[in-house]
Amino acid sequence: MMSSSKTPQKNIEITPLTGIPNIHPGDDLAALIHSAAEINEVDLNHGALVVCQKIISKTEGRIVELAKVTPGSEAIAIAEEHGKDPRQVEVVLGETVRIVRRGHGVLICETRHGLVCANAGVDLSNAPGEDMAVLLPLDSDASATRLRSGLEALGHNNVAIVVSDTFGRPWRNGLVDVAIGSAGIAPIDDARGGVDLEGRELQVTTMATVDQLAAAAGLLMTKSSGIPAVFITGIPITGDGDLTQVIRNPSEDLFR
Amino acid sequence: MMSSSKTPQKNIEITPLTGIPNIHPGDDLAALIHSAAEINEVDLNHGALVVCQKIISKTEGRIVELAKVTPGSEAIAIAEEHGKDPRQVEVVLGETVRIVRRGHGVLICETRHGLVCANAGVDLSNAPGEDMAVLLPLDSDASATRLRSGLEALGHNNVAIVVSDTFGRPWRNGLVDVAIGSAGIAPIDDARGGVDLEGRELQVTTMATVDQLAAAAGLLMTKSSGIPAVFITGIPITGDGDLTQVIRNPSEDLFR
Numbered sequence: 197m198m199s200s201s202k203t204p205q206k207n208i209e210i211t212p213l214t215g216i217p218n219i220h221p222g223d224d225l226a227a228l229i230h231s232a233a234e235i236n237e238v239d240l241n242h243g244a245l246v247v248c249q250k251i252i253s254k255t256e257g258r259i260v261e262l263a264k265v266t267p268g269s270e271a272i273a274i275a276e277e278h279g280k281d282p283r284q285v286e287v288v289l290g291e292t293v294r295i296v297r298r299g300h301g302v303l304i305c306e307t308r309h310g311l312v313c314a315n316a317g318v319d320l321s322n323a324p325g326e327d328m329a330v331l332l333p334l335d336s337d338a339s340a341t342r343l344r345s346g347l348e349a350l351g352h353n354n355v356a357i358v359v360s361d362t363f364g365r366p367w368r369n370g371l372v373d374v375a376i377g378s379a380g381i382a383p384i385d386d387a388r389g390g391v392d393l394e395g396r397e398l399q400v401t402t403m404a405t406v407d408q409l410a411a412a413a414g415l416l417m418t419k420s421s422g423i424p425a426v427f428i429t430g431i432p433i434t435g436d437g438d439l440t441q442v443i444r445n446p447s448e449d450l451f452r
Numbered sequence: 453m454m455s456s457s458k459t460p461q462k463n464i465e466i467t468p469l470t471g472i473p474n475i476h477p478g479d480d481l482a483a484l485i486h487s488a489a490e491i492n493e494v495d496l497n498h499g500a501l502v503v504c505q506k507i508i509s510k511t512e513g514r515i516v517e518l519a520k521v522t523p524g525s526e527a528i529a530i531a532e533e534h535g536k537d538p539r540q541v542e543v544v545l546g547e548t549v550r551i552v553r554r555g556h557g558v559l560i561c562e563t564r565h566g567l568v569c570a571n572a573g574v575d576l577s578n579a580p581g582e583d584m585a586v587l588l589p590l591d592s593d594a595s596a597t598r599l600r601s602g603l604e605a606l607g608h609n610n611v612a613i614v615v616s617d618t619f620g621r622p623w624r625n626g627l628v629d630v631a632i633g634s635a636g637i638a639p640i641d642d643a644r645g646g647v648d649l650e651g652r653e654l655q656v657t658t659m660a661t662v663d664q665l666a667a668a669a670g671l672l673m674t675k676s677s678g679i680p681a682v683f684i685t686g687i688p689i690t691g692d693g694d695l696t697q698v699i700r701n702p703s704e705d706l707f708r
Binding site for chain 2: 206207208209210211212297298299300302304311312362365366367368369370371372373374383384385401402403404405407408409411412414415416418419430431441442443444448449450451452
């Protein structure tokens with residue numbers, strides 16, 4: 197699309213939305229974000245709103261009480277081998293279509309969405325109680341679309357939504373936020389067919405825009421900051437698409 | 453370090469440095485960036501300067517004329533198998549300590565720095581001529597330190613440097629910018645020992661700050677934009693370290 201070459205470059209601004217309360221199942225996230233935008237005096241139009249997965253999952257009730265989980269034999273065996281809570285492993289296996297790797301106390305799982313990440317994205321930290329697990333949304337694209345519609349109904353126009361989660365990577369230490377769903381923006385900015393500065397055709401410069409937005413937002417959305425959403429302006433909000441564009445076709449993947 | 457919880461949250465601003473000319477070996481990059489900051493009226497102090505690898509490599513003369521390359525038998529065999537230019541493969545192999553995977557016309561290589569990426573980071577696109585290849589800097593941390601010192605000598609204080617390159621990832625389509633070197637900032641923000649919002653100890657929330665900065669900068673530093681450097685303010689510039697902190701120990705890596 198080459199959108200970036202056609203528009204004059206301007207600054208990108210990343211604004212934290214503070215004051216979003218602890219989230220409970222059924223909460224109206226659009227209304228809470230609308231209020232936070234008002235409190236923070238943020239003009240929530242024409243930009244990308246990055247929202248951490250956890251508050252989406254909580255509003256959708258994607259919370260499991262570990263006390264109610266009965267681990268099966270596979271979960272018990274894996275938990276014993278890796279020194280984990282078998283109930284947690286049971287929850288992880290329930291979210292997993294395939295274990296891609298396991299070792300060093302880590303389960304790298306492929307989720308039903310096609311995401312590959314540690315523990316199928318199941319998270320204990322920041323859960324409402326010690327014995328809770330927060331699961332990924334069933335369909336983060338749908339969650340993003342609902343939030344976008346809710347914000348539109350409250351008068352916020354042209355707001356792209358990116359749902360972010362914090363993933364590890366092979367070969368590199370440290371975590372980086374990535375997108376697990378989006379709405380109202382092309383997930384991949386496809387520059388194929390454009391030309392580089394020397395006039396040669398760019399072959400495969402397809403930037404993962406939603407992942408760059410998630411990572412940028414992650415600079416403010418640290419676990420300890422209590423900031424679950426940020427608004428990013430200064431980037432072109434164009435196109436649309438879904439997570440399937442971000443997930444590499446397994447037949448083309450060298451690391452499955 | 454939990455630095456982010458101790459400081460009040462403010463906006464992050466990402467400013468493109470336009471007007472940096474085409475780079476040639478031996479150019480004084482600090483002086484060129486100093487001038488670009490003046491032209492763009494950017495206060496180049498107390499922030500992170502993200503610079504794309506290619507202009508660092510060019511100033512350091514890390515350019516190979518393919519016409520002068522004689523491919524060896526391994527390069528010829530691999531080139532034939534994957535439909536590539538054997539001279540380019542020879543250059544890639546010269547930068548490679550180990551081929552991690554090959555298939556689908558792609559060589560995933562481990563470089564001498566421990567980076568794992570396509571073609572050992574060797575790039576043809578945007579090279580000065582059709583038959584040139586641009587290699588990664590020999591030591592991007594040292595390049596970053598030199599640039600930081602050069603900027604300091606020109607009056608720019610507390611400027612962290614991140615050298616970025618554009619990498620693919622397993623499992624996900626699209627490219628994202630990552631850090632291949634840095635100076636004047638802790639590459640990994642280690643929150644171990646902190647507590648989450650419920651008071652529980654955070655175990656392994658180690659964010660790859662330099663990678664998040666590189667990805668954020670990548671939103672403006674697209675190939676077609678001609679912007680090789682951006683300045684990011686609003687993040688704490690603390691600590692120091694080098695690329696070895698970012699490279700996962702091979703013995704702990706599940707994907708080598």
